[in-house]
Amino acid sequence: MVQLYVFNPAPKLRLLSTLFFRGSKRILGSVSESTSPLSTQPRSQQCTPFIKAPIEAPRELVRDADYYADSRKGFCAFQVENTLFNVHQVLLSREPSAFGDMLCLPRLANSTEGSEETPVFLSDTVEQFRDFLWALYAPPNELFLETRIDRLLNVAELANKYCFASLEAWTIEHIYSLAKEPMASSLLHSASPDTCGRIIDVAILCNHLKLQELVTQHLISRTLWYNTQPEAILGIAEKHGLRTLIGVCYYRQLVNMERAPSRRDSRAAQTVFPQSINIDKSMRFLAAHRSLLSLWEHIRSLPPALSCEGCPSHVECELAWQLMWFQAGELDEVLRQGSADILGRMKALMLGLRKAMADAPSMTMQCKMAALEAITDMRDEVIEGLITHFMKPL
Structure with a gap:
């Protein structure tokens, strides 16, 4: 008959853990002894297990003037900050919600949770919870x-x-x-x-x-x-x-x-950075300034195409549109804007083009409307892409 022996590892594991614990104590003891000469304070002052914070006196709880029903049956009391609310459970359970789940949980027979003595604490503000209850009652x-x-x-x-x-x-x-x-x-x-x-x-x-x-x-x-x-x-x-x-x-x-340049100085406008802006942001803003100048030169030299169907003289309208675009880009009202203010220049450009198109009989009404729409689309594209000018590598 073959005999089976069952090996129980628990005693040996306890022995190994005891030896490991003793060795760890010896190591920690030697480390603390070797570092003790570096300290100039008594041992009792070197470490503080906890800091005794001043204990605030509990604030007196007050009942809300509008949403505290003087009743217990079918109501649940909540504490928000130092204010007590006593709310009818039907309002809180009229649709699936966190309150409905809480009120459906079974409670002990002698439980006082949800009463004025043991209210349910909520982390909202009084104003928030009062407005929320207003919406439930209104x-x-x-x-x-x-x-x-x-x-x-x-x-x-x-x-x-x-x-x-x-x-x-x-x-x-x-x-x-x-x-x-x-x-x-x-x-x-x-x-x-x-x-x-x-x-x-x-x-x-x-x-x-x-x-x-x-x-x-x-x-x-x-x-x-x-x-x-x-x-x-x-x-x-x-x-x-x-x-x-x-x-x-x-x-x-x-x-x-x-x-903007002063009357005594005819040089181009300069960008003055306040002291609160760090070097990295200043460099990025200067790079964005150069990028916006380049974009403006591109816009001024290339008028948007007109997408107009049904125009009987579309070629003539295109030529008139291009001529008005180049002339409007040289207007004083356009160039008076800051060199980085590309949207200000585009706004002044649009006003100049509207005036020019009003006096241009060579353009049909369909192409004039298409031109205004093209400028608006270009402006929206510029606005959408402003962030890219500030994110380019330095």
């Missing part, structure tokens, strides 16, 4: 009439955070509808750059590309044509990697640095 007509952008952004953020899909979709679409209204009544007309940046934050959070593009184009327009300081916009653009907006901000910074 009747439909009040929701549709709301135009306060800060409140709507708070609702969209928390609806996304707590997975209220229908509320999130409605709120972000309502913000978009308010933003795309005519300029005089649009919320973007009076919104600060910080507010516009927050709208972009929420649009990206809720994956609403149309709202993101709308606000981005609004900021591009404000930076280029309405003298909004680019420093207020650049942080938003860099945060989200909005390349076109970054290029516009850099371009506006470069144009603002360019100083």
